[in-house]
Amino acid sequence: MNRLGISAVSALLLLISHSALAQWNLNLPEGVTTISQNVHELHMTIFYICVAIAVVVFGVMLYSIIYHRKSRGAKAANFHESTAVEILWTIIPLLILVVMAIPATQTLIEMYDTKEAEIDIQVTGYQWKWRYTYLNEDVDFFSILSTPQEQIDNTQTKSENYLLEVDKPLVVPINTKIRFLLTAKDVIHSWWVPELAVKKDTIPGFINESWTIIDKPGIYRGQCTELCGKGHGFMPIVVKAVSKDEYQAWITKESKLQAAAREVKDMSFDELMVQGEKIYKSNCAACHQVNGSGMPPVFPALKGSAIALGDIKAHIDIVLNGKKGTSMSAFAEQLSVSDVAAVVTYERNAWGNNKGDMATPKQVKQQKESGK
């Protein structure tokens, strides 16, 4: 029985050959940057060394278990000390470690290359979304999980990229050195894209640095890897790498779009409701729920709430500035004035609240600028 167990483990270790892992997509991705390929190679080298060590150690052990068992009539020897052997198996592992340390150090030094980059992007972690600011352009946006809540709640079939899809991916050019300056608004997050081999913690109040040069166009997905609260599993990262020309075109289009969005224009009630529902689902529904019922006592219901049915100024205020001492954060910085107007209007008129009034973008702008 025991023999079986041990050999099963050794067999398992041996079975995990490179190709088998790649086929099942159960190994580190080789990735699309020089660094990620180096890391993958390093990982495989060390993995094989570890397997070799395991085979030797477990081999000797297995041999003893088979041949040196009492039931076979084995008589115990009495040796119990050998300084020579002890020194030997101190030095050999040391040498193996040196062999491992050399490529590891080389890769690490490559990663810490500080040469200037062509594109600087500020990455800011929020509970629970990412914000990308192109420092040399007028482009700045939030990237939010786009998987519908219904899929998470199992009432809809899950799409192919379930939990790994966002409304607006980070668009970057290939063959260009891109520098990420990472920070966070609230708690520590960690920005990880496996195929770029970039993982860096984003720390409130401090900036961290990382960089990449992507070789191949494509869509690369990652996730937040530092526990950051309730929505930790729901703030994916999607990087879309495109050719330099496509990138230029995108940047031009995007900065125009964003400039237009900054202008305050009048919206009808119906327009506000349509936009409001969209904003509500991506920004509010995680806590207050799609049907406005909340999760009392931590996340109050909006359906029938005193704020949603009360003074509209107070309602706009809580959306803009948050509520101190609760999980309700200030959205003044995350939503445009028309988004705030839309979401407030939606909350006052959805789920049978039917308050009948609306917040206009102008009103929100006026209130935002005049303060409390």
Add this chain to the structure above:
Amino acid sequence: MSHAIDSHEHHGPDKGILRWLYTTNHKDIGTMYLILALSSLLIGGIMAFVIRAELFQPGLQLVDPNFFNQMTTMHGLIMVFGAIMPAFVGLANWLVPMMVGAPDMALPRINNWSFWLLPFAFGMLISTLFMEGGAPNFGWTFYAPLSTDYAPPSVTFFIFSVHLMGISSIMGAVNVIVTIFNMRAPGMTFMKMPLFVWTWLITAFLLIAVMPVLAGVVTMMLMDIHFGTSFFNAAGGGDPVMFQHVFWFFGHPEVYIMILPAFGIVSHIISTFSRKPLFGYTSMVWATASIALLSFIVWAHHMFTVGMPLVGELFFMYSTMLIAVPTGVKVFNWVTTMFRGSMTFETPMLFAIAFVVLFTIGGLSGLMLAIAPADFQYHDTYFVVAHFHYVLVPGALFSILAGVYYWLPKWCGRMYSETLGKWHFWLSFVGVNITFFPMHFIGLAGMPRRIPDYALQFADFNAIVSVGAFIFGMSQLIFIYNVWRTTIGGKGEKATDKVWEQPEGLEWEIPSPAPYHTFQEPPVVK
């Protein structure tokens, strides 16, 4: 262990519940520690079931993400501070005096107190589950500012609970050190001490060195939360990364606190069932001491991704890799002890062999994690979860189970059921590997830890992991039944004084079951 009461002793214990409240007897206190550890194991295990049930399939089925975070946090805290550590303290209480030929621990009243702090500490911790805002949900590593500015109100109770556990551990450790230094039988020099005593002595020094640092870090949290200081808040000139440095300065030695005594236990068992003296006793002692010392200079390998400068990364990478050397020496010594022995495979030996194999796998994945550039890819994924569960479950926990099977006949005078023991072992062995082996692959494929829901490509393996966890968890019931039928049930044949064929050590010189008071006249060790 009512069987331990022997009428011809000078005086027996009090009757009823008072016996346990007032006891200063190391065997009673040891038993209480072990029962507490078992209860924590069950509670923490139920939390693991909740986690695995939620992760059985993609999507949210059973719990909301916030409660999921409470479960992962409490599971970690309870297993580390409530199951593994008290289990080792319980074993130390039972065995250290018997192994060094002392009548009891050096500070019996402190011993009583350090135990009785724990039920209150854990009561307080578990009560947070029923508080408004819920239990701590910031992970057992409680990184600021998630655990300070963004924590639920129950964090204050968590802090006090950690303080109580810390005081208890420190008093326990002081007790162990003083007992070993002052109460050894004549002739028992340091280099004649059994390895379990040695590993515990070193562990105790680690405990008194780092538990106060943990107390310090939670005190700083308390001050940040309630008294307006800014230790971990950038706004007031503090730094959240400093929290991690201070925490891991405690945290890494803590990892070894949970594994060094295991090394001792396994060394005894392998030697006994190989019918051969332990190979390289002296090197075992030195290896343990070097691991303990190195544990103070490797802490930041838990933080390779916080943005340390190159020199920092290199230093912590090299120092961490160095730990593989003394750890390797230990594994080689165990294998060589088995080599050309005359082995039999009773339950303790099965668990000990599984320990060596699976702990080595955990050690090798640890070596991979030490390589900083590769760690950028492994960090905070299921690969890490697989790694530390391999060293803590088939590592620390298996050694505890092995130790209980090994010494139980001495404690209660009866043999456990070997058949049930073998069933327990094989189900645990299979279950533990089905649970934790696939986690390596899920992690490498990119699944972060501490998430309540995951992308579809991780679905198959998560389902397998959950099934394994269920097998592993349920098979522990066999253990509980086996221990119950041997102790309280009074079944099983009577154990001889030696119990096993030719075990080494003073504890085998006394009758089975061990009388309530032992070695009141110190034995002479040649």
Add this chain to the structure above:
Amino acid sequence: MKKMSPWKLSLIPLAMFGFGFALVPLYDVFCAVTGLNGKNFQVLSVDEASRQDLNHAQRANLQFLADADSRDLWQFKPENKTLELQAGKLITTYYELTNPYDYPVTIQAVPSVAPGVWAEYLVKIECFCFTQQVVPAKTKVKLPLQVTLSAKAPEEVNHLSLSYRLYQSETLGGTF
């Protein structure tokens, strides 16, 4: 044999509890030595700064950043996105800030430099982050900053990023 006293032994945990707190200043030393966190810029007086060797040819681009959420609410932004630093040459620039509220607000700016290891080559002569600033109600203010590059900067130091995060006094906690 000499007996070990549990009282004496208890001094170790006591000392280690103290050590836990001593790690706070030690950590700053650690950051200064290794460049962790990018807080390690030099602060010099005008005199000291101008005594630096002006003939040093070393130059570097300094990029000015405003932390994302300070940017929206406070319209906090640098006058220039980047400026060229030269060792010994003092550069004066400022950040703009608008108090959106109709009451005065006390703010504290917290700086951070990337790459962190190079922070020591950024010399600050004057910075609005040295002290707290009171911004009158509904007012736009210019917050001054005077910097230069250290003459000790090695050749590869050719770009630095300086970021500020604003904290409002009510979120600072009670330390002030």
